[in-house]
Amino acid sequence: MxxxxxxxxxxxxxxxxxxxxxxxxxxxxxxxxxxxxxxEGVFDVTPGSLxxxxxxxxxxxxxxxxxxxxxxxxxxxxxxxxxxxxxxxMREEQQWSAITVAVAKVLQNS
Amino acid sequence: MNRLKIVLRGLFRxxxxxxxxxxxxxxYIDHAIDDxxxxxxxxxxxxxxxxxxxxxxxxxxxxxxxxxxxxxxDSLAADFKYAARTxxxxxxxxxxxxxxxxxxxxxxxxxxxxxxxxLLRPLKHKNSDRLVTVxxxxxxLKTDTVAGSIWNRFTLSxxxxxxxxxxxxxxxxxxxxAIGKTRFLGDQETRTIAAGEASANxxxxxxTTFFRGRSFTNHEPDAIVVTYEFWKTALGAVADPVGRRIxxxxxxxxxxxxxxxxxxxxxxxxxxxPNPELWRTVRTSNRTVPDYEVIGRLxxxxxLPDAQRETDGIFHNLRFAFLNELATLDKRHGAHLESRKDxxxxxxxxxxxxxxxxxxLLLLIACGNVGxxxxxxxxxxxxxxxxxxxxGATSLRILRQLTIESVLLAVVGGLLGSALAWLxxxxxxxxxxxxxxxxxxxxxxxxVWVIAMMAAAATGVVFGLGPAMGLARVSLMETLKIRGRRRxxxxxxxxxxxxxAEVSICFVLLVGAGLLTESLRLLGAVDTGIRSDGLVxxxxxxxxxxxxxxxxxxxxxxxxxxxxxxxxxxxxxxxxAAPFEDYRALAGITINxxxxxxxxxxxxxxxxxxxxxxxxxxxxxxxxxLSNASPVMIINETMGRTFxxxxxxxxxxxxxxxxxGGEATxxxxxxxxxxxxxxxxxxxxxxxxxxAETDFTVLVRTAQNxxxxxxxxxxxxxxxxxxxxxxxxxxxxxxxNASFAEQRYRxxxxxxxxxxxxxxxxxxxxxxxxxxxxYRAHEFxxxxxxxxxxxxxxxxxxxxxxxxxxxxxxxxxxMAAGLTRILTDDLFGVSALDASTxxxxxxxxxxxxxxxxxxxxxxxxxxxxxxxxxxx
Numbered sequence: 001m002x003x004x005x006x007x008x009x010x011x012x013x014x015x016x017x018x019x020x021x022x023x024x025x026x027x028x029x030x031x032x033x034x035x036x037x038x039x040e041g042v043f044d045v046t047p048g049s050l051x052x053x054x055x056x057x058x059x060x061x062x063x064x065x066x067x068x069x070x071x072x073x074x075x076x077x078x079x080x081x082x083x084x085x086x087x088x089x090m091r092e093e094q095q096w097s098a099i100t101v102a103v104a105k106v107l108q109n110s
Numbered sequence: 111m112n113r114l115k116i117v118l119r120g121l122f123r124x125x126x127x128x129x130x131x132x133x134x135x136x137x138y139i140d141h142a143i144d145d146x147x148x149x150x151x152x153x154x155x156x157x158x159x160x161x162x163x164x165x166x167x168x169x170x171x172x173x174x175x176x177x178x179x180x181x182x183x184d185s186l187a188a189d190f191k192y193a194a195r196t197x198x199x200x201x202x203x204x205x206x207x208x209x210x211x212x213x214x215x216x217x218x219x220x221x222x223x224x225x226x227x228x229l230l231r232p233l234k235h236k237n238s239d240r241l242v243t244v245x246x247x248x249x250x251l252k253t254d255t256v257a258g259s260i261w262n263r264f265t266l267s268x269x270x271x272x273x274x275x276x277x278x279x280x281x282x283x284x285x286x287x288a289i290g291k292t293r294f295l296g297d298q299e300t301r302t303i304a305a306g307e308a309s310a311n312x313x314x315x316x317x318t319t320f321f322r323g324r325s326f327t328n329h330e331p332d333a334i335v336v337t338y339e340f341w342k343t344a345l346g347a348v349a350d351p352v353g354r355r356i357x358x359x360x361x362x363x364x365x366x367x368x369x370x371x372x373x374x375x376x377x378x379x380x381x382x383x384p385n386p387e388l389w390r391t392v393r394t395s396n397r398t399v400p401d402y403e404v405i406g407r408l409x410x411x412x413x414l415p416d417a418q419r420e421t422d423g424i425f426h427n428l429r430f431a432f433l434n435e436l437a438t439l440d441k442r443h444g445a446h447l448e449s450r451k452d453x454x455x456x457x458x459x460x461x462x463x464x465x466x467x468x469x470x471l472l473l474l475i476a477c478g479n480v481g482x483x484x485x486x487x488x489x490x491x492x493x494x495x496x497x498x499x500x501x502g503a504t505s506l507r508i509l510r511q512l513t514i515e516s517v518l519l520a521v522v523g524g525l526l527g528s529a530l531a532w533l534x535x536x537x538x539x540x541x542x543x544x545x546x547x548x549x550x551x552x553x554x555x556x557x558v559w560v561i562a563m564m565a566a567a568a569t570g571v572v573f574g575l576g577p578a579m580g581l582a583r584v585s586l587m588e589t590l591k592i593r594g595r596r597r598x599x600x601x602x603x604x605x606x607x608x609x610x611a612e613v614s615i616c617f618v619l620l621v622g623a624g625l626l627t628e629s630l631r632l633l634g635a636v637d638t639g640i641r642s643d644g645l646v647x648x649x650x651x652x653x654x655x656x657x658x659x660x661x662x663x664x665x666x667x668x669x670x671x672x673x674x675x676x677x678x679x680x681x682x683x684x685x686x687a688a689p690f691e692d693y694r695a696l697a698g699i700t701i702n703x704x705x706x707x708x709x710x711x712x713x714x715x716x717x718x719x720x721x722x723x724x725x726x727x728x729x730x731x732x733x734x735x736l737s738n739a740s741p742v743m744i745i746n747e748t749m750g751r752t753f754x755x756x757x758x759x760x761x762x763x764x765x766x767x768x769x770x771g772g773e774a775t776x777x778x779x780x781x782x783x784x785x786x787x788x789x790x791x792x793x794x795x796x797x798x799x800x801x802a803e804t805d806f807t808v809l810v811r812t813a814q815n816x817x818x819x820x821x822x823x824x825x826x827x828x829x830x831x832x833x834x835x836x837x838x839x840x841x842x843x844x845x846x847n848a849s850f851a852e853q854r855y856r857x858x859x860x861x862x863x864x865x866x867x868x869x870x871x872x873x874x875x876x877x878x879x880x881x882x883x884x885y886r887a888h889e890f891x892x893x894x895x896x897x898x899x900x901x902x903x904x905x906x907x908x909x910x911x912x913x914x915x916x917x918x919x920x921x922x923x924x925m926a927a928g929l930t931r932i933l934t935d936d937l938f939g940v941s942a943l944d945a946s947t948x949x950x951x952x953x954x955x956x957x958x959x960x961x962x963x964x965x966x967x968x969x970x971x972x973x974x975x976x977x978x979x980x981x982x
Contacts, residue, residue, distance in 0.1 A: 028134060029141035046163075047138055047170045051131070052177035059179075072144050076137040077130075 013045065013053050015096060018081060018089040021063060025080035027070060028054060054079060062088050131174060139164060186514075193515040200487070204519060206873070207483050211523025211566060213866055214476025216530025219554070219562040221469040223535045225462050227552045228455055234374070234551070236317025237407060241450035242281075242417065244404040246270070246425055248707070249442025263446055266404055269397040270428045277424045280417040284406035285312040289376070289386050291805070293653060293835050295357040296344055302651050302835045303340075305358070306375075306386035307393060315407065316375070323352040323367030326391045333391060334363040338371040340387040360655050363390065372550055400430075405450060414447060421445035455547050461856050464932060468622060468863040471615045473565075475867050478608040479874045480523075481573035484516055485605060486881050509579070516574020517567055524566025528559055545852040576604070605878050606914055612871040613918020613959070614925055616864070617951055621926040623864035624947040625937055626857040632939035633850055639783035639792070640689055641722030642842040646816045647688035648808040648823055649837040656833065659802030663737055666714060666800070668830060669808060676822055678814040684714035684800055688807040689721060689785050690845045700765040701753050708749070709793055711785060714800040718780060720809050728760040728778030735777075736799045741766075744778040749794035764796075774798070787849040789938050816841035853936070868955075872962045879911050879966040890970050891978035900971035907970050911963030912956070919952050 020026065020034050032050055035043050057063045062085030065077045081089070139160050146156035164170060175184065197204040232238045245263035266274075271286050278284075287308035294303045310328045313320075313335070321341070326333035334356065336344075341351050348354065355362045369389075376385050392402070408417055425445040448456070488495075495508050532554040539552050652662065666684060673682045687693035696707050715736055718725055726747065735742050743764060750759040762776050782792035800806065812819050820839045827836055847854075883890075890903050930942040940947070 027137065027141070029138045032138075033145075046165045047135065048165045048173045051135070051138075051170060051174050055131075055174060056177065070137075070141065072141070074137055074140055074144070075133075076141070077134045 011092075013043075013049060014057060015089070015092045016043070017050075017053055017057060018062060018085055018092070021079055021081040022086070022089065025066075025078040027076035027078050029076070030070075031079070057085070060088075061085075127178075128171075131171070135164075135167065135170060139167075189511055189514050190518070193511065193518050197515060197518060203483065203487055207480050207519045208523040208526060210476045210479050210483075210870060210873075211520055211569060212526035212530055213870070214473035215524050215527025215562055215566050215569075216534060217469040217863060217866065218466075218473040218565070219527060219531035219558060220534035220538065221462075221466040222561065223531060223554050223558045224538065224546075224552055225466045226558060228546070228548050229459060229462060231551075233451055233454065233548075235450070236315070238450060240408040240410070241316075242406050242408055242414065242447050243450055243453040244284075244406060244421060245446040245448075246428075246430060247444050247446045249444075264430075265400055266402050266430075267398045267400040268392065268394050268402060270400070270425075270430060271402060271404060273428055274421070274424050278420065280408055280412045280420050281406035282409045283311065283315050284404060285309045285315050286392065286402040286404045287312055288392070288401040288403065290401070291651065292358045292388075293360075293651060294344065294387075295360075300833060300835050302837045303388070304376075304384050304386045306389040307391065308389055309392050312389075312405075313369070315405075318373055319370045321368040321370050323365070326366055326389075328391055330366070330391055331393065332363045333366040334358075334388055335367045335369060335390075336365055336388040337369050337373055337385070341368045344387070358388075360653060374548065374550070414449065418445065418447045421447055458545055458547055460932065460935065461545070461852065464622070464936070465856065465859050465863075467929075468619055468860050471619055472863045472867050472870075473569075475612045475615050475870045475874070477569050477573050478612045479870050479877075480516075480519070480569065481576060482605055482608050482874055482878060484574055485576070486877060488512065489881075509575075513571060513574055517570040520566045520570025520574075521563070523569075524563045527566060528554070528562050531558070531562060541855060543852060543855040544848065605881075609871075609875050609878050609914045610918045610921065612867075612874050613915055613955060614920075614922035616867045616871045617919055617922025617955060618926045618929055619860070619864040619867045620951040620954065621922075621930055621947060622933060623857070623860045624951055625930060625933055625940055625942065625944060626853070626860055628940045628944070628947060629936070629938040630850065630853050630857050633788050633853065636784070636788045636939070638689065638788050638846070639723055639781055640842070642846055644812050644814075644816060645721060645842040646810045646812060646819060646823070646839060647691070647842060647845065648810065648827070648839045649688075649691075650806060650808060650827070651835045651837060652804040653833045653835075654804050657802075657804060662802035662804070665830070669827070670715065672826055672830060673808065673810055673823065676812075676819070676826060678812045678819060679810055680813055681716055681720040681811040682808065683717040683720035684806050684808045685717060686712045686800065686803060686806055687785075688809060688842070688845065689783055690787050690842070690849050691807065694786075697766070706753075706794075709785070709795045710798060711795070712798045712800045712803070713744075714806075717797070717809070720811050721783070722811075723783050724781040725778045726781050727758060728776070730778060731799050739799050739801050741772055741774040742777045742799065743774045744780050744797040745776055746780050746792060746795045746797075747782050748792045749796060750779045752794050788846060789849065789853075816843070853938075856936075868958060872958055875911065875914065875959055876962040876966065878914075879907065879963050880969075882910065883907060883966040883970040887970070887973055887978055890973050891975040894973065895975040895979065903971040903973075904967050907967035908960070908963055911959060911967070915955060915959040919955055923948060923952070 016035055016038075017031060020031055020038070026034065028047070028050060031054070032045050032047070035045050054063070054065075058065055058079070061082060063079045063081055065079050067075060068078045070076045142160035142163065143153070143156045146159055147153055151159065161167065178184075233241065235241060244266075246266055247262045248264060265288070266286070268286070275284065285308060287306055289304060289306045291302045292305040294301060310326055313325045321338050323335075326335055336351070341347060345351055345354070345356075351365050351368050354365045356365065374385060408414070422444040425443060428443075430443050498508060535552060535554045539549055542549065652665070657665065669684075670682045673679060686695060695710050697710050698705060698707050700706070713731075715731075715733065717723075718730060725744070727750075728744070731740075731742060731744065734740070745759055753759070754762060759776050759779055763773050764776065765773050776796075780797070783795075784790060784792055785795060786793070810819070810823065823839055824836055827834055893903065894900065926948070927943060934942050
């Protein structure tokens with residue numbers, strides 16, 4: 001039971017990270033801050049789940065990491081979305097809306 | 111594919127990935143600190159807050175690590191590392207466990223190597239599973255208890271063979287061969303060698319390849335095929351063996367081929383002997399000489415019983431040339447078919463299986479000990495595992511950990527055991543025990559090694575998993591609570607059960623070893639009917655062409671005179687074979703009209719005085735009877751008792767059914783001599799005067815050391831005629847020893863196994879009792895503190911230990927009574943249920959286990975109550 005829920009959350013986190021990276025390349029901390037801002041604090045992502053997610057996305061070839069210098073002059077790894085990542089994002093967005101619509105229907109009807 | 115690459119990269123470029131991630135994580139935390147400082151926090155406080163918020167640097171690293179695809183390899187590797195480390199820390203435990211496994215696996219793998227190569231693997235011939243030996247059987251022997259059924263196997267004549275071939279339908283190919291002796295005139299020496307005659311298709315049928323040249327055809331009487339070994343030694347490995355001429359029995363022949371190395375094909379039954387060194391084509395000129403062994407390959411799909419039935423039917427109507435008049439006495443002759451593998455290895459089977467079984471029992475004891483060791487260890491590690499599961503390890507993970515530990519032990523033990531087995535096999539083969547067929551095929555090879563390692567690993571899993579399962583169920587709270595306080599006595603009846611089982615297996619092995627050793631002792635002490643000390647046997651053969659019967663008699667006289675003149679020689683005689691020589695001579699006779707097949711020897715002048723036998727009734731042969739081969743006989747006591755019970759056999763008549771026919775008169779009765787070997791109880795036997803024989807054995811009694819006279823005998827015979835081949839010269843004591851050789855190595859091996867088993871059982875009992883004492887140390891301390899005498903505690907422990915031993919002995923006695931039945935045929939003069947052996951073994955086990963229990967018991971009654979109780 002718990003494991004399944006974890007997977008859903010992880011899948012969601014992947015989707016959100018891809019979405020965040022569509023606008024611009026970002027480093028890990030930046031992704032965390034942006035997610036917190038966008039979800040108004042609902043999604044408080046810890047490094048313990050953020051970094052495994054980033055590495056998984058990189059392994060799948062959806063994002064690419066490159067070392068660069070951040071706005072406060074620190075070296076950090078900046079992640080940008082790849083072509084394959086954009087395609088994946090589209091697919092997942094469609095899937096997500098389909099699911100939310102379906103779930104919403106169930107919740108309303110019962 | 112891609113996935114594999116990632117896994118591999120994860121494995122090999124782990125450090126690089128790790129350090130890169132560390133940098134990334136640091137960057138993350140630095141950014142967080144920057145933010146917090148910007149938000150107005152003091153730098154130190156900001157760092158603290160950032161670290162706390164991140165959830166712990168190590169934890170983040172761990173979560174990233176375990177999300178990698180290669181994570182399971184890492185954790186397994188970690189488990190292995192941890193296992194290796196814990197085993198290293200507990201070195202003494204690990205060493206004992208590894209050595210125990212090595213001992214068990216080593217013994218079992220050694221015996222398995224032998225059993226596998228001798229009994230299990232097919233013979234090296236082509237399609238050897240369908241090769242069958244065909245023998246003739248004689249009706250008169252079917253009910254004969256004297257010679258035993260194994261001797262009811264007779265070779266055929268060429269005529270019989272052809273008759274049968276024209277009628278048989280079950281064999282796709284057949285060949286016949288005979289193995290005899292021929293005199294080879296080499297450059298350095300003249301010696302008698304085993305030589306074969308065979309139909310030309312034999313080599314092709316067996317799938318034998320040629321090192322040089324080809325086989326002979328059926329129409330090349332002069333063609334010779336020699337073995338690789340003959341080419342190597344007798345011919346000095348000449349470059350061009352094919353076409354060379356060699357002299358055999360004063361005729362010359364031409365070598366047409368050299369066989370590939372190790373052509374293992376000896377005669378069996380009556381023709382048992384060494385591998386022939388050379389082969390010639392079958393001489394079919396005398397079609398009725400019944401000398402040929404027949405081997406055939408069944409058609410695919412024909413079962414042996416069907417072939418047996420058909421062959422039996424055909425053989426029943428054959429003339430069976432060898433039977434002569436015997437056939438008229440009993441017409442029930444037929445065929446005996448057996449698979450070639452049985453022919454070659456059947457005689458060794460029981461011995462090998464007994465030894466294999468013993469080594470298996472030893473392995474069982476070793477397993478029991480290792481299981482007990484692991485159980486004991488795991489009990490003392492309860493706390494460690496309780497702690498680990500408190501820290502979040504699942505019970506599956508702990509189970510895996512324990513299994514890995516025991517498998518690691520087993521694998522190391524297995525490797526060591528394999529080395530032992532390799533060594534053991536080399537030693538065993540190096541001893542060249544008599545009666546072990548296919549000995550040159552026995553090697554510790556890859557297949558055996560794989561099986562040995564699998565057995566070791568299985569031992570590890572099975573005997574490691576039991577204790578591990580028990581631990582995985584351990585109650586966390588209970589275990590952690592008693593930390594630092596006395597540990598409760600573990601309820602482990604399984605440990606006692608293992609000890610009982612070990613003692614009982616020990617009992618079985620010891621009884622087996624005891625019975626075989628006692629047999630060997632009785633064999634050595636048996637009254638053979640002769641005085642073997644100071645007696646030397648000289649096996650000779652004369653060149654057939656130059657020695658006509660008349661000359662042979664004069665040679666006998668000359669030999670006796672010349673050898674008698676050697677200083678120290680007191681008596682000289684001769685016989686067709688020396689006592690205990692590997693030799694059989696059976697003849698058909700009729701006594702009072704009833705047919706019988708009787709073992710016989712022909713003997714020269716002065717025979718009984720020379721060997722140290724006795725004439726108990728009548729007289730020895732007279733000089734004239736000996737020189738003109740009169741139809742007279744001396745029978746042994748057993749024969750007299752069998753056929754003329756209660757009356758004197760002297761002057762009775764016996765009708766001979768051999769080729770000469772006629773009647774013989776009994777002139778004397780001798781005391782029994784165990785001619786067939788010390789182990790074979792005397793059967794009816796008769797002696798006739800030594801005829802003009804070209805192969806015979808001279809017997810010399812000397813007052814000197816028998817081996818010192820050997821060279822003198824050799825040179826003296828050479829001066830008489832250098833064409834006389836001296837095949838061997840052996841002191842009689844050596845012949846006796848050779849006849850025990852098989853029993854001796856078997857008894858030796860079983861004794862080694864039994865000794866190892868006792869050693870292991872002692873270790874097992876000792877360790878269980880030690881643990882028992884340390885678990886109850888607190889209780890004993892309390893008892894002593896409230897006034898119990900140390901002796902009562904000593905008694906308590908001894909009683910507990912002896913109880914286990916007694917239980918083991920009782921179970922062992924029942925098991926032994928069932929199992930030693932397979933030894934019955936191999937025992938001599940002692941019953942498989944011999945009470946004194948059983949008693950001695952029981953006593954030995956009691957004494958040994960007392961020794962094993964005494965040390966822990968002594969420790970128990972020396973417990974200092976003050977120290978022990980204060981320790982809490």
